[in-house]
Amino acid sequence: MSGKLYLIPVPLSDVAPESVLPATNVEVVRSLRYFVVENLRSARRFLKACDRSIDIDSLTIVELNEHTPREEVAGLLAPVIDGADCGVISEAGCPGVADPGADMVALAQRHGVEVVPLVGPSSILMGLMGSGFNGQNFAFLGYLPIEAPKRAAAMREMQQRVMRNSQTQIFIETPYRNNRLIRELTTSLPGHMLLCVASDITGPRQSIITRPISEWVSANYNYDKIPTIFLLYKDV
Amino acid sequence: MSGKLYLIPVPLSDVAPESVLPATNVEVVRSLRYFVVENLRSARRFLKACDRSIDIDSLTIVELNEHTPREEVAGLLAPVIDGADCGVISEAGCPGVADPGADMVALAQRHGVEVVPLVGPSSILMGLMGSGFNGQNFAFLGYLPIEAPKRAAAMREMQQRVMRNSQTQIFIETPYRNNRLIRELTTSLPGHMLLCVASDITGPRQSIITRPISEWVSANYNYDKIPTIFLLYKDV
Numbered sequence: 001m002s003g004k005l006y007l008i009p010v011p012l013s014d015v016a017p018e019s020v021l022p023a024t025n026v027e028v029v030r031s032l033r034y035f036v037v038e039n040l041r042s043a044r045r046f047l048k049a050c051d052r053s054i055d056i057d058s059l060t061i062v063e064l065n066e067h068t069p070r071e072e073v074a075g076l077l078a079p080v081i082d083g084a085d086c087g088v089i090s091e092a093g094c095p096g097v098a099d100p101g102a103d104m105v106a107l108a109q110r111h112g113v114e115v116v117p118l119v120g121p122s123s124i125l126m127g128l129m130g131s132g133f134n135g136q137n138f139a140f141l142g143y144l145p146i147e148a149p150k151r152a153a154a155m156r157e158m159q160q161r162v163m164r165n166s167q168t169q170i171f172i173e174t175p176y177r178n179n180r181l182i183r184e185l186t187t188s189l190p191g192h193m194l195l196c197v198a199s200d201i202t203g204p205r206q207s208i209i210t211r212p213i214s215e216w217v218s219a220n221y222n223y224d225k226i227p228t229i230f231l232l233y234k235d236v
Numbered sequence: 237m238s239g240k241l242y243l244i245p246v247p248l249s250d251v252a253p254e255s256v257l258p259a260t261n262v263e264v265v266r267s268l269r270y271f272v273v274e275n276l277r278s279a280r281r282f283l284k285a286c287d288r289s290i291d292i293d294s295l296t297i298v299e300l301n302e303h304t305p306r307e308e309v310a311g312l313l314a315p316v317i318d319g320a321d322c323g324v325i326s327e328a329g330c331p332g333v334a335d336p337g338a339d340m341v342a343l344a345q346r347h348g349v350e351v352v353p354l355v356g357p358s359s360i361l362m363g364l365m366g367s368g369f370n371g372q373n374f375a376f377l378g379y380l381p382i383e384a385p386k387r388a389a390a391m392r393e394m395q396q397r398v399m400r401n402s403q404t405q406i407f408i409e410t411p412y413r414n415n416r417l418i419r420e421l422t423t424s425l426p427g428h429m430l431l432c433v434a435s436d437i438t439g440p441r442q443s444i445i446t447r448p449i450s451e452w453v454s455a456n457y458n459y460d461k462i463p464t465i466f467l468l469y470k471d472v
Contacts, residue, residue: 007365007366018258018259018260019258019259019260020258020260020355021258021355022254022255022256022257022258023254023255023259024254024255024256094361094365095365096364096365096366096367096368096371097361097364097365097371098371098372099371102368102369102370102371103368105365105366105367105368106368106369106446106472107368108368109367109368109432109445109446109447110446115366115368115444116366116442116444117361117362117365117366117437117444119256119257119355119356119357119362119438120355121355122358122361124361125330125333125353125358125360125361126353126355128332128333129243129330129331129332129333129341129353130243130332130341130351130352130353131332131341131345132332132338132339132341132342132343132344132345132351133338133342134338135332135333135334135335135338135376136334136376136378137375137376137377137378138375138376139373139374139375139376139403140371140372140373140374140375141373142372142373167375196345201353202355206352208350208351208352208353209345210342210345210346211345236342
């Protein structure tokens with residue numbers, strides 16, 4: 001009988017686990033002896049924050065990140081197929097969404113291993129909640145292309161999907177280019193479109209602001225180096 | 237100075253709040269005197285589950301649902317603009333996503349009211365985590381069209397967006413038609429596509445299963461009347 005693969009969210013910012021994670025998550029963490037994590041150092045810090053009495057050195061903690069050869073994922077899953085429960089921890093937020101943990105989940109599904117996602121903070125979902133935009137139809141696109149013509153095309157396509165399909169468009173940027181992205185959006189998109197900038201979600205500088213593009217043009221803002229998520233929609 | 241609009245998730249199934257909600261959420265609930273809720277009865281039950289000592293009758297709890305005329309939303313927000321904090325509670329899961337609470341959030345944003353989403357369970361996000369599918373590019377489409385030709389077209393379009401754009405497609409169905417939807421998907425989509433059926437998320441019968449369409453054809457399942465979310469992707 002194979003073990004279970006628990007997907008264990010971590011805080012998005014430097015806050016106490018109990019402020020953004022259910023108590024049950026900590027109980028699951030305490031019950032596990034085997035972890036596959038995106039970053040060893042931040043995962044150890046998280047485990048200690050969950051329970052100071054945890055004996056980290058008695059645990060098996062293995063890294064799975066963008067440097068891990070994909071053929072090694074099977075080896076990471078082997079103990080689970082043999083019966084051990086395993087916790088997957090990504091660097092921030094929910095594992096299995098836009099991180100290498102998804103490879104482990106995909107393989108677990110192929111082997112019929114039970115996958116158990118736990119509740120935790122997601123900037124995509126919390127940004128959507130706070131935006132006031134359409135949550136019945138939305139798309140998360142990750143990063144926009146960097147090359148200028150492709151980037152312009154991506155912005156035109158987002159505009160079309162908002163206007164024609166009433167689909168909220170959600171995307172991110174490398175944090176040090178957040179301000180530049182907003183300037184690009186204000187020059188590329190019509191003034192009546194709505195842009196929500198959701199920044200430092202769950203953190204001390206949290207700010208979720210929806211305004212028409214026409215108001216962002218002259219707004220004061222500085223989101224550089226702050227984790228931020230962007231959402232586009234229309235006035236309805 | 238206006239108050240804050242807190243978006244307060246509730247459990248997706250009949251479980252104790254602490255198993256799916258951070259402790260901080262209960263503190264926020266305790267601090268509020270004014271609530272706008274999708275369903276009066278379930279919201280009262282949730283408030284009592286958070287804290288048995290809450291004096292429900294001393295609170296102002298107003299309904300906002302699909303029957304509420306949209307012009308009444310401004311009246312519900314008026315106390316917040318005047319300085320009162322307010323909690324928004326939907327019937328299940330996270331308010332502001334696919335429920336009338338989004339209208340309240342949109343209006344709050346227009347008035348510069350601070351919106352504070354709290355962490356809670358989302359079947360969309362937890363289904364995505366557990367599926368093993370692409371979380372860097374995904375779309376939630378709500379319900380598929382009911383009319384046969386439009387429904388067939390929607391399935392073709394989902395297939396195209398998976399194959400061409402590598403975009404995970406997420407959708408739902410009225411629970412009593414879940415089995416029928418799976419049969420339709422198995423006859424409409426190529427056998428190599430992957431279908432994840434994520435059912436009773438966080439509940440006692442939770443099951444998140446990813447299989448190729450070719451295996452769903454002959455699989456034993458019964459998801460009727462169980463809240464379920466469906467995800468499509470491809471083998472990579």
